[in-house]
Amino acid sequence: MSNPSHHTAAHPEHTQGSAHNSRHFWIGSILAIVLTAVPFWLVMTGVLRDMQTTAILIFALALIQIVVHVVFFLHLDTRSEGGWTLLAFLFTAVIVVLTIGGSIWVMYHLNANMMPMPADGVAQMHDMSGNH
Amino acid sequence: MSDAITETAAAAPVWHVTEEHAHEHGGSGPTILGFWIYLMSDALIFASLFAMFGVVSTSFAGGPQPRDIFDLPLVALNTAFLLASSITFGAAIPHIEQGRVGPTRAWLAITGLLGAAFVGIELYEFAHLFAEGATPQRSAFLSAFYTLVGTHGAHVTVGLIWITVMLVQVGQRGLIPENRRRLMCLSMFWHFLDIIWIGVFTFVYLFGVIR
Structure with missing residues (x-):
């Protein structure tokens, strides 16, 4: 109507x-x-x-x-396609931020925690593989 | 009871037909929204590629670093070409809406040439990097770099093919509703690629050089 x-x-x-x-x-x-x-x-x-x-x-x-x-x-505005394009855009923006931000955050800390391998630790690993 | 059933049965198709008619009248119907959803899913592909690049962007494996291999004046030129092509496509839109075939094809051709210049410079840059030994196999950083920038370049190449097809279609059939709908989708696709490039020149090239 x-x-x-x-x-x-x-x-x-x-x-x-x-x-x-x-x-x-x-x-x-x-x-x-x-x-x-x-x-x-x-x-x-x-x-x-x-x-x-x-x-x-x-x-x-x-x-x-x-x-x-x-x-x-x-x-893009609130009115185009009855607001569905804006909704899809905001949803995508959230996923993009989570994907990029989350990946970099998690992998940075993973990297930081793996990095400091003590020198004797490395030597021990070599010994172990040598003894085998 | 039976009266109510016939009433709903009769009411439903009327509502449906009106709705459908309204869509037809409104222009391209659900196509624009559907294409928008496609662009959003494409954005997610690029998000994962950006995430991967972000994670390994300092994993040089003793190989070349961004500062050594990126030629910023060349990237600035490339960026200017792509941005200019986005603007020239925008300049075609009023002509498309008012059904002027000649100016539409002219602006579309200029957009295509600028896009081709962009792809040409990118290929020149890649060839130059390969000659310096900065190949994708060299380090995780370079693998991610070529994957991200290459995927964008492939999208632009597909856009160029689409522009060529539209130049032919508009030349043969004029600005019929189908061609207008296609040009609107192409316009969204082309602007979308420029938006992805903002991320590339900022996070790959500029961040790489100042790191």
Whole structure:
């Protein structure tokens, strides 16, 4: 019942939204160019002597740029496809963070705990394999 | 009792038909959402590749380190080509929506050429690394590097094939609804690859060099 009226209402909005869409797109493009150029500039010139600050900064810029691309180029918002694209995106974002963050976290600690093998421990292992 | 049953039986198809009609009218129906779900699953493939790279990114096995082998000006050029191709595809969208075949094909061709330049530079970079002995067999870091960057490059190559196919289809049939739907999916795919590249140039190249 409400569907047809919704559609007739949505149509003019769609056609007149063309100019708005194009402005939206160019804002996104300029933001994308700036957000790409700045991290390269930071790393290639080494303006910030501190590497850790540079790393944190380019990490933040990458996250911002991903959001800019998703919003301005993929047009993700709360309304598109009845909100299902946003839901799928958020679900994916959670899985991506868990996969990457979890893997690096677990493997870093595993690595750190395996590393300090005492020299006599190594010698003992060699002896054992030699005696066999 | 029987009245209620006939009423629900009659009501259900009416609701269904209206819904279906609304979808047809709305444009591409469920295709856009379906393609979005595909992109999200593709993002998970890249997430696992990024995770693997993150874990072994310092496992050099005495081999070359990122600082020795990565040529940042070349990567910056590559990044510029891919970002420019994303923008030129965006420039084609208003022409697609308004059914102008000529400008659509022109912007699509420019996008394709920029994408081809990206793949060309990446292949040149790989050839250069191989010549220096930085092959995938050298260390875990290099295996993960080639797997991650190579998978992205393969996606871009598939995108180039898709662009070529669309240039032919739009040339033959014009901007019919089917071709518009395909171009919208291709646009999402192409922008998605640019988003993955943000992760690659930041976490592989820039992080590698400042480490």
